[in-house]
Amino acid sequence: MVLELSQQQFDLLHGCLAESIEDLHDEVLHTDQHEMRGELREKLHQLQALRRQVEALMQREQPSL
Numbered sequence: 761m762v763l764e765l766s767q768q769q770f771d772l773l774h775g776c777l778a779e780s781i782e783d784l785h786d787e788v789l790h791t792d793q794h795e796m797r798g799e800l801r802e803k804l805h806q807l808q809a810l811r812r813q814v815e816a817l818m819q820r821e822q823p824s825l
Contacts, residue, residue, distance in 0.1 A: 767818075770817065771818075773814055774814050774815065774818065777807060777810060777811040781804065781807050784800060784804045785804060787800050788800045788801050
């Protein structure tokens, strides 16, 4: 499946991912249950990987000056 996003949508997606990553990172740090912390950490890694993919696409889509 291929999604076509405008630059504004990419910016919004990137901002949402950054905010979600920050919130989830705080949850990982403040969760007492070891098992839950591991699950949250895995979700955090997935979000970080998605953010890296979005950033790569954003760089590729920017016009060269």
